[in-house]
Amino acid sequence: MLFPTLDFALFFLAVFGISWEMRTRPEARKVFLLAASYFFYSYWDWRFAALLAGSSLINYTAGRLIGLSGTQRERKFLLGIAVTLNLAILGFFKYYGFFLDSLAHVLAQAGLERDLPFLEIILPVGISFFTFQGISYVTDVYRRQIKAVDSPLDVFLYISFFPQLVAGPIVRAADFLPQLKAEPRLDRSLVSLGILLILVGLFKKMVIANYLASELVDQVFFDPSAFAGPDLALAVYAYAVQIYCDFSGYSDIAIGVAALLGYRFRWNFNQPYRAASLKEFWRRWHISLSEWLRDYLYKPLGGSRGGSFATTRNLFLTMVLGGIWHGAAWTFVIWGLIHGTSLAVERLVMSFKTAPAPSAAVAAGGYGSGTIVSLDEPEESWWFSRTLGVLVTFHIVCLAWIFFRAESLDVALAYIKGLTNWSAPGEFTQPFLVALVAASLAAHFLPGAMVMRAAKALEPVGPIGLGFLLGFGILLIKAVAPEGTAPFIYFQF
Amino acid sequence: MSFALEFRRKQQLLEHEVQHARQANKGFVSMPADCGTDTKGNRRRVLFALVIAGGVLAIFNSGGLVQYSYDFADSPGGEKMIEVSESWHDMMSESRMTEFIDHIRGSIAMARESSWQDLTFGFAAVPAEPDSSTQPQPLIVPANGESLPERKEHQVPEAAKPAGPIMRASARPSYPN
Numbered sequence: 001m002l003f004p005t006l007d008f009a010l011f012f013l014a015v016f017g018i019s020w021e022m023r024t025r026p027e028a029r030k031v032f033l034l035a036a037s038y039f040f041y042s043y044w045d046w047r048f049a050a051l052l053a054g055s056s057l058i059n060y061t062a063g064r065l066i067g068l069s070g071t072q073r074e075r076k077f078l079l080g081i082a083v084t085l086n087l088a089i090l091g092f093f094k095y096y097g098f099f100l101d102s103l104a105h106v107l108a109q110a111g112l113e114r115d116l117p118f119l120e121i122i123l124p125v126g127i128s129f130f131t132f133q134g135i136s137y138v139t140d141v142y143r144r145q146i147k148a149v150d151s152p153l154d155v156f157l158y159i160s161f162f163p164q165l166v167a168g169p170i171v172r173a174a175d176f177l178p179q180l181k182a183e184p185r186l187d188r189s190l191v192s193l194g195i196l197l198i199l200v201g202l203f204k205k206m207v208i209a210n211y212l213a214s215e216l217v218d219q220v221f222f223d224p225s226a227f228a229g230p231d232l233a234l235a236v237y238a239y240a241v242q243i244y245c246d247f248s249g250y251s252d253i254a255i256g257v258a259a260l261l262g263y264r265f266r267w268n269f270n271q272p273y274r275a276a277s278l279k280e281f282w283r284r285w286h287i288s289l290s291e292w293l294r295d296y297l298y299k300p301l302g303g304s305r306g307g308s309f310a311t312t313r314n315l316f317l318t319m320v321l322g323g324i325w326h327g328a329a330w331t332f333v334i335w336g337l338i339h340g341t342s343l344a345v346e347r348l349v350m351s352f353k354t355a356p357a358p359s360a361a362v363a364a365g366g367y368g369s370g371t372i373v374s375l376d377e378p379e380e381s382w383w384f385s386r387t388l389g390v391l392v393t394f395h396i397v398c399l400a401w402i403f404f405r406a407e408s409l410d411v412a413l414a415y416i417k418g419l420t421n422w423s424a425p426g427e428f429t430q431p432f433l434v435a436l437v438a439a440s441l442a443a444h445f446l447p448g449a450m451v452m453r454a455a456k457a458l459e460p461v462g463p464i465g466l467g468f469l470l471g472f473g474i475l476l477i478k479a480v481a482p483e484g485t486a487p488f489i490y491f492q493f
Numbered sequence: 494m495s496f497a498l499e500f501r502r503k504q505q506l507l508e509h510e511v512q513h514a515r516q517a518n519k520g521f522v523s524m525p526a527d528c529g530t531d532t533k534g535n536r537r538r539v540l541f542a543l544v545i546a547g548g549v550l551a552i553f554n555s556g557g558l559v560q561y562s563y564d565f566a567d568s569p570g571g572e573k574m575i576e577v578s579e580s581w582h583d584m585m586s587e588s589r590m591t592e593f594i595d596h597i598r599g600s601i602a603m604a605r606e607s608s609w610q611d612l613t614f615g616f617a618a619v620p621a622e623p624d625s626s627t628q629p630q631p632l633i634v635p636a637n638g639e640s641l642p643e644r645k646e647h648q649v650p651e652a653a654k655p656a657g658p659i660m661r662a663s664a665r666p667s668y669p670n
Contacts, residue, residue, distance in 0.1 A: 006561050013543055020536040186535040195542070215605075260539060262532075431612055432605045463538040467545025474546065475553050479597035 001043040002488070003253045004206050011040065012257065019261060023184050030153050030180060033161065033261070040162040041125075048124040051089070052160055058085050059134035060155040063141045067148025079142040083135055090131045093123050098328035126166030128325065130159050132292055137173040139296055146174050154180050163254040163261070167247070167488055169268035169288035176263070184262040192458035194259035195466060196451060199473040201252030204245035205488070206481040208440055212242040214482055216428050221405055224415040230426030232418045234437065236398050239405050241440040244272065246489045247286065271444040273397070276389030277350075278342045281397060293318050312347060316340035331403045331412055338400040553593055555585040 001008050015036045022029040042049040062082030066075050107113055137155065140146045149155050158176050220227050220235035227235075251268035258265050268288050275281035282290045298318040304311040323336020399416075406412035447453075461469070551558060555578075562578040565571040585591050 006557070009547075013547075016536075016543070017540060020532070023532060184532070186532045186539070188531075188535060191535050191539055195539075431607055431609060463541035464545060466538065466542035468549065470542055471546035471549025475550060475594065476597065478550075478554055478557065479594045480601050 001040055003250065003257075004202055007043075011036075016260060020184075020186065023262075026180075026183065027153070029184065030157050034153065034157045037157065037160040037162040037165060041160065041165060044125050045122070051124055051127070052130060053156070055086065055089060055130055055134055056156045056159045057152075058082060059137050059159065060149070060152045062138045063148040063155065064150075066138065066141050075142055079138060082138040086131050086135050086138075090127060093127055095328045129168050129170060130165060132170050132289075132296075133159050133173075135296060136170070136292060140173055146177065149173075149177060161258070161263075163257040163263075164265065167250045167254075168286070169251050169254065169265055170292050171265055171288070175266065179263050186260070186262050188459045189455065190259045190262065190264075191466075192461070193452070193455040194256040195470055196455045196458060197252045197256030197259070199470065199477070200451065201249040201254075201256060202474065202477050204249030204252065206477050208436060209242045209246040209249060210482050210484075211436060212238040212245075212433070214484075216433050217242055217405070220428065221407070221411070221415070224406075224411060224418050227418060227428075228424035228426060229419055229422035230424075231428045232415060234426065234429050234434065236402055236415075236419075237441070238433065238437050239401050240273065240394075240398050241437050243401065243405075243489055244269070245440065250488045271446075271448060273394055273441060273444040274390060275393050276386050277393055278339065278346050278396065279350075281393055282339075282343075289322075293322055297321060308351065312344040315343045315347065319343060326404070330409045331406055334403040334409070334412070335400045338396065338403065342396050551581075552585060552590050555582040555591060556594075558582065 001011060015033070019029055019032055019036075022032055038049050038052070041052055059082065062078055062085075066078045066082075069075050069078060104113075137146075137158065141148045154177055157180065158171070158173055161171070161176070164171055216235050217239045220231055221239070224232055248269035255265045255268070266288065268286060270284040270287065272281055272285035275284050298314055301314040301317060302310050303314060306314075317340070319340030320333065320336040323332045323334070323339070326332040326335070402415050403409075403412045406415060458466070458469075558578045559575070559582045562571070562574045565574050582591075
């Protein structure tokens with residue numbers, strides 16, 4: 001069931017009405033939300049629901065056992081088993097075919113051809129996201145950051161809650177489980193922000209992402225050698241916008257839907273293309289995954305505790321493993337390599353920068369910036385370094401997107417080669433597409449608090465006003481958007 | 494202090510405040526979680542809003558209902574559903590409710606088809622001194638597109654056209670809906 005469909009609208013209307021009717025019976029409400037989440041997931045394929053239940057059971061049991069065990073060694077052993085089982089499930093569905101293909105190839109090369117047990121495996125939608133949530137739960141219990149939950153219902157609902165089930169954001173148990181224990185409440189700020197985020201998310205996905213995909217990106221990436229530099233440049237910028245709008249659109253809708261059910265999720269995107277460094281980019285792009293990789297991969301690898309070389313190596317490894325997670329293909333490995341190398345180089349460059357005076361040091365562009373500047377710095381210099389940082393970061397990210405989007409390494413290399421050929425005019429560089437890309441990128445530089453301000457302004461609006469806003473908002477989106485509903489890109493991961 | 498510096502300082506302070514509010518609430522809510530909570534009233538408010546939104550869509554996008562009903566063609570009662578949605582759509586079309594969405598679609602279609610030539614043409618169409626020998630083209634093009642200036646046909650090279658359906662977010666395998 002995709003968010004921008006009438007099926008989902010009817011489903012949500014029923015869930016909203018019934019779940020709030022049950023608010024005085026929290027346990028019954030949780031059972032209902034769990035059933036609704038499994039119905040939502042089974043809409044793709046009922047067998048996936050069995051896998052989701054199995055994964056939840058493993059993590060609930062592991063959490064309980066870790067919570068009950070006394071010795072550190074025992075706890076570590078149980079954590080190891082739980083993480084291995086989670087990764088085995090993920091690995092089987094994501095890499096089984098690739099592994100057998102590679103094995104068959106190696107055996108054929110060695111003249112030892114065998115009939116291998118090839119299976120037609122369908123990748124369950126969102127398997128990575130619920131696996132990551134499971135791993136985060138058992139690890140947090142092991143680290144004593146949260147207590148093991150007694151009620152299986154809470155763990156099952158935490159892992160399967162439908163707004164974030166198939167493409168994130170990856171919700172932390174420490175954020176979500178306490179909300180399940182508290183009495184559900186729906187205040188005006190949740191309502192206005194929920195409705196606004198749903199509209200913004202639908203616009204990003206149905207209008208911007210779908211137009212760019214169908215009218216430009218898919219055609220150019222299908223055979224880049226048939227196009228000249230202007231089209232290839234526009235298409236890679238368009239893909240940067242498309243994947244952002246597709247993924248952040250989903251996150252916005254998920255956060256909005258959860259808000260209307262009384263649950264708060266953290267932001268998952270924060271205008272990533274205004275980042276002036278790769279470090280800042282990863283604090284603005286898919287924040288829940290970046291934090292997950294930091295806490296459950298980068299830190300266990302040693303984090304920044306082992307000196308400069310070890311830190312750089314850990315950063316690099318984290319990004320490469322992050323790339324491989326996206327899929328068993330060299331293109332994803334290179335995507336991770338580009339980000340890992342750039343982060344390592346950036347860290348090296350930053351270490352040579354002189355630290356500014358503490359009184360004046362301000363992280364540029366809000367929190368999490370990797371570009372440290374001082375308010376006392378001359379204005380021209382500030383703008384110059386910031387602009388340069390944004391441009392360089394954006395183009396490194398775009399270079400990596402080419403590998404991420406290309407069907408194969410050959411296609412990606414042909415694409416990059418074609419970018420140097422500006423002898424022919426562009427076929428696709430028409431005003432509509434150029435304006436769409438430019439406006440979407442420019443929106444990254446609007447004040448970051450705009451959505452919150454708009455939501456605040458909506459708080460006093462009555463039901464009729466909200467209804468007309470929602471109704472005409474969706475009507476406009478449907479009128480402007482191209483025909484059809486494409487799946488979200490991150491469903492495949 | 495220059496405007497730019499003042500703007501930057503305000504922006505940073507605002508973002509800092511927003512960040513602080515987010516951390517304080519473990520989410521995006523800028524007010525304390527228990528302030529102004531009237532769950533029952535807000536639930537009614539949202540339900541009412543959802544019903545109104547549904548009504549707006551049913552009236553102005555009745556064609557969407559017809560399309561949706563076709564998905565149930567083989568199911569019991571499907572024929573009846575199609576019949577009802579079609580007669581509803583006819584009724585809305587007769588009362589010109591569907592023109593709004595058609596008008597927007599027409600404008601978007603024109604924007605999609607426009608070329609750089611069309612845009613520069615628009616600027617050049619206002620001469621300093623009107624000359625009867627060079628009649629300026631109308632700046633506002635009728636919706637029927639009859640006086641649209643001719644433009645070079647947008648050709649996609651044959652090799653570049655994907656074999657499968659174009660409408661997809663990614664060329665990677667998609668999932669059944």
